[in-house]
Amino acid sequence: MTDPRLLADADLVDSLVAVAEDVARRAGTLVHEGRPADLGVAATKTSAVDVVTAMDLASEELLRTALAELRPDDGVLGEEAGHQAGTSGVTWVVDPIDGTVNYLYGIPAYAVSVAAVVDERAAAAGAAPSPETWTVLAGCVHAPAQGLTYTAGRGRGAHADGRPLRLTPPPPLARSLVGTGFGYVAARRRAQARVLTEVLPRVRDIRRAGAAALDLCAVAAGRLDLYYERGLGPWDMAAASLVVAEAGGDVRGLRGRPAGTEMTVAGAPERVAELVALLEELDADSDAPA
DSSP states (O other): OOOHHHHHOHHHHHHHHHHHHHHHHHHHHHHHHSOOTTOOEEEESSSTTSEEEHHHHHHHHHHHHHHHHHOTTSEEEETTTEEEOOSSSOEEEEEEEESHHHHHHTOSOOEEEEEEEEOHHHHHTTOOOOTTTOEEEEEEEEETTTTEEEEEETTTEEEETTEEOOOOOOOOGGGOEEEEOOOSSHHHHHHHHHHHHHHGGGSSEEEOOSOHHHHHHHHHHTSOSEEEESOOOHHHHHHHHHHHHHTTOEEEOSTTOOSSSSOEEEESHHHHHHHHHHHHHTTTTOOOOO
């Protein structure tokens, strides 16, 4: 069980939201204003097309340094440098650039994502926090090139540039605009393409922006009705999943599991239930070929 004092402390949540926004904006300024004209690939991850730039590394270094100054007892889990344990019970889950390929190509759909989570089970095991067991307390998704900043605090609501977010009654699945994304390994892409061919005829249309955190926030803001994706990392979803939840949405996985790497589905609860049922029928949480 997560320490109930952390979950019930509204002042703590508000302060964590403020820290998340502060450091996300600092990193956003760095990556937006400091992007070199000759930006190239610094490294690759899961495949030759899954890239890391020097600005990803610089952004995460800035985030870790800023968080160490503001919250020195907290842990940090970052996409590029991994997990550093803390002693406070709070861990920051950071994505220095969500949508790195967009950023590499000069496409403005990218963001810095920062979230504060608690996960007593993981801490007891000396492990990094996990979407399956954590509770997200606060988050910020800052998209500097688009001039958008989403924030949320557990029990404190979700906002876009200070404007409250609340999901409206959703359209039927057949008239729902659905966002998704794809992995960078060929076998997974083949499986995701198979699922897509079955989902597409059953919905209004599909959108693929290339930044999971922004897709999730788009659900909260009403620019997408639903979103699903297999293969998200903890940093992709931590802050944005709270934005959706605090806007009245549902974020979950398949087969009764929480949202996580196997599958993340988000939207209004009744439509999420329909899409989850379809994705389960299609074995969308498997990379097996048709």
